Structures are given as structure tokens and as C-alpha cells.
Amino acid sequence: MRTNGTAFVSYQPSPVDSEVGAERLFFPVDTPAKSGTARLWCHIYWRQVLLLQSRLIQAEVASSSILAPHAITSTVDYRLADPDDAIYQPRQPEHAASVTIGQEGGTHVLRVMATDGRDLLRAEATLGEGQLGNQIQLARSALRRVAWGGSEEPWQPGQDYRYERPPSLEQVTSDLILLAVNGYRLHHLLLQALGRGVGADPVRRRGPGREKRLRSPGFVQIALTRSAGHVVPAAMLYDLPLDSNAANLSLCADFVASAEKGELFGSACLTGTCKQASEPDPRLVCPGGFWGFRHALGIPLSIGGGPAVPMTLPYRDGVALAGGVYQDFPSAQGHVEALRGLVRWRDYRMGRDRLGTLEALGEQAQIVYFYCHGGVEGDVPYLRGAGRR
Secondary structure, eight states: OEETTEEOOSOOSSOOOTTTSSSSOOOOOOOOSSSEEEEEEEEEEETTTEEEEEEEEEEEEOSSOOOOTTSEEEEEEEESOOHHHHHTOTTOOOEEEEEEEEEETTEEEEEEEEESSSOEEEEEEEEEHHHHHHHHHHHHHHHHHHHHSSOOSOOOTTOOOTTSSOOOHHHHHHHHHHHHHHHHHHHHHHHHHHHHSTTOHHHHHHGGGGGGGGOSOOEEEEEEOTTOOOOOOGGGOBOSOOOTTOSOOEEOHHHHHHHHHTOOTTOTTTTTOSHHHHSOOTTEEOGGGBHHHHSEEEOOOOOTTSOOOOSOOOOSSOEEEEEEEOTTSTTHHHHHHHHHTTSOEEEEEEESSHHHHHHHHTSOOSEEEEESEEEEETTEEEEEOSSOO
16 A cells, blocks of 8 residues: 555565564465475566566575575566556556466466456466467468468568558458468467466366456557567457368458448447357457457567656657658558658658668657568568668
């Protein structure tokens, strides 16, 4: 609890000296029976769902009491903010869920905290390196096929963006089905792991209700710890029932009707209230099943020892923007013009080549924006602009 700017603990789960128990939280921990290094992951959440910090606590366990330097260490594995940073943020959005992906040895650890406003879902599971890595690769290959067609490899010069012109209904249907099948399999892998994972009793006890925890649109945090080796394409996760091996799949009729009327935003599909959401047919694909259509997804990086990232950027005389645009995109000019018309800019610097982009980034900007291709050459990531990278 907090009074007059001072935090104090209203309940201690472990008995402590009354003189030290007012401002620090203590809780009992059982150590292993054998000597050695014991490890404990400690996660600090804001309002039960938003992950603020993840710490790895390591303690040397011995059979007798001895004085040893560094017997207990605490390492910050993820830090979105300090608790005080979150408490004093006046516009911190209410999150529906937090999904944390970390790594321990050769396995990935998946942790989920989710709420429907009443009940809290808490679950944890482990996934083998090959399991998660292979399914993520399949999902990314599907995204590449949809974007520039045919090739499942990263983009290369000469490949055209398939949605440069308004697509046909047949193209949209085929692409959404391809993405849904791969997104469903990735989601199923994660959900299946939670069903059998360590600490997943709350999932099993709640039964079928666990899938409904994220049915309504909301803010979802995807937290990748420093040891995470994979970035999950969270927008592609598909959580409606689907027969991913069916020979023929169709597109949700409610979605097609909304698209033909130009009323997709706020439609029943994207708010999780269409017929397919309430009475799912596993032979139909509804775009409302994609997390990217239904939720506001954030993948905030750990800020380590840096200051907290503010939720709002105050300004008086306009917003300062810096970045770069890949000039060879046929839509580059129209995109830049649309961006320029969004808000009132105090300073607007979009580099048209490598040197121009670097010069723009040298200025103080509130928003950094890129419209270009990216990739990895060897172990070095890059952004591709016109001319040299």
C-alpha cells in the first residue's frame, strides 16, 4: 500500500521483525535438501498482469551455517520499469494478459498471466528448443509467402509486394487461410504446453474457460527476457477452433460482409462477437481469431538499468520525427505523404538514403520511424534503404 508517497507492506506472508517489516516484503522459501546452488525466478507484476521486473535469485545451500561472500545474488533478467514508475504513470493501460518467454538451458520457459476482469489465470510450461523454433520458422515462412509470394526466404531485390494493389477476394481468402493454419498450430503448441506444464494446475482446474480469458480485445504484453532466443510472431497467433488439416477451409461470412461494406474496423469479427466466435466451425477461418486483429500487442524490450519508458510524450509546438524510407517501394511517396498528414510535426526528417537517414537520426526526435526492409547478414541485423544498407 502507499500513503503520502511512502510505500508500506500491509500483509507479510512470512514472520519478520516488526522494525524491518513495514517497507520490505518477506516470504518463506524452502531450499533443496542437498547442498549446491539453488535458483529462484522472482517476477514482479503491476495489477497482477503487467510484468515490471523478472529476477533470477541464486543462493548457495549448505549443510551448516557458514559465512560466504556472494552466497545470494540477484540478477535482473527483464525490467520494463521499477514499481514506482508504474504506480505514478497516470495513463497506464489495463492489460488483459502478459506472456513471458525466457530460456533455461536448452528449453524455453513460457509464463502466462491473464485476467477477464474477475478471475486470474496463472500458468507456466517448458518447451524444447526444436519445438518452438521450428513452429516459429514455419509461421514466418507463411508471412513471407503472403507478402511477396512463392519464396519462403527473406526478401530480395526484385520481389514485389503482393498487396501493392487492391487484392481479389480469392487472394485474401487463400492468404488468411494459410496464416490461420500456421498461427493456429503455433498457438496450439503453446496452449498444449501450458496444459501439461509445471505450475499449470490453474489451467487444468478451470478447464475450457482458459481459452476465453483473452476472447475480448485488450492490451497484451509479450515480454522477452534477456535469455530469450526467439521472437514469437504474436500477431499471427490464431486461437479459434480450426481443423488445420482440412482439405477445404472457408472464410467467415461475417468478415466478408463487413469487408464488402468497408466496415471492418469495429466489426463483430474484430471485437470477438461474430457467429464464428460464439459458435465456432472448425472449417471456417475468421480474422478475429488472430491476436494481431483483436488485441493491442506490445513487445517491450527490457530497459536494463535505464530510465522507464514514458507512456505519453508531451509536446507544445508539434512532434519531432526522424527515420528513413526505402525509396524503391512503389508506395513510398504516398506512404510518406500520409504519415506527414497524421499530426502536426515540429520537425520531420525522413532520410531518402543511408547518409540522409543517419543525419536525421542525429537529431533529437520523439518518434523514430522506418519504412523499409530488414534482415540479418551473418550475425549482423540490418535495415535496407535505397543505396547501401
